[in-house]
Amino acid sequence: MLYIVGLGPGSKALMTQEAIDVIKNTHTIVGYVTYIHLVEDMLKGKKLVVTGMRGEIERSKKAIEIAQTGEDVAIISSGDAGIYGMAGLVLELAAKEDVHIDVKVVPGVTASIGAAAALGAPLMNDFCHISLSDLMTPWDVIKERVDAAAKADFVICLYNPRSKGRPNNLREALDIMLKYKDENTVVGIGKDVARKREIIKTTTIKDLDETEINMTSIVIVGNKNTYVADGHMITPRGYTL
Known part of the structure; x- marks a missing residue:
């Protein structure tokens, strides 16, 4: 399963319970370095795939590749993943490359x-x-x-x-x-x-x-x-x- 997770604006108090549960139960987390820092206290012992600014396509492709192996992976972004976030890009890439994987978009509190x-x-x-x-x-x-x-x-x-x-x-x-x-x-x-x-x-x-x-x-x-x-x-x- 590929989870696309919205972290909310920056406080754990404003994260949805679903987002918290997905991050807790998923071993591999993909994200922009700033987003990783927002939840770093939740990521101990996890495998991290981290890129810098404007690395959205690279991150999305990597998350899709991991999901294709059958491993659960979560790609994270701030706010809501479907509002100027990662959800659209991941789904567009999967469709363009004719990749068929299970994807779940986990909503978050947008700015x-x-x-x-x-x-x-x-x-x-x-x-x-x-x-x-x-x-x-x-x-x-x-x-x-x-x-x-x-x-x-x-x-x-x-x-x-x-x-x-x-x-x-x-x-x-x-x-x-x-x-x-x-x-x-x-x-x-x-x-x-x-x-x-x-x-x-x-x-x-x-x-x-x-x-x-x-x-x-x-x-x-x-x-x-x-x-x-x-x-x-x-x-x-x-x-x-």
Whole structure:
């Protein structure tokens, strides 16, 4: 069996019991070095296959090869494995190479959900996920998606919002949103959610400081009804109160 496991945002307390059980009972674990460090206390005595950044294809192929021998193996990623994680790539490779193995995707708490819980209740009405990384998706396509989501007044969860290699994507995306959203629209920021250096804060589109944002951040831009009360970011569901 090949397990594709979502570890959640970074704390064992936010891992699903299924994810914990799979890691506990599987001898071989495949993962990016940062993800391995997140659960290293659970990996004593296990066989580890570790790669660096951008080694996703290598890791996936190795996990598939191990599973083909009949050995149980788990490939891990942060958040949910099916949301910008490893699940799609593993299944695509297996299909492309006509490999028939048993695969089980083990869900995890994705960054938007972890950050939303810490912020309050910003995702109580329609929302979407958009990654601002243009490594896999052309930037023009991403901008079209940001425009459409903002025009429809979705709450927008921005993954991979800013890095040294693309320092301006976040501000450009926010500027697109300003075509439809007020500059005082509430924005929630979750940085290193559920990890030792966690930062949770609210601001506005106008006042957001991009220099505070990096690849371990999630940015949640509210809709026209989102507000802050007693420190909590709230998007009304629509109940008559």
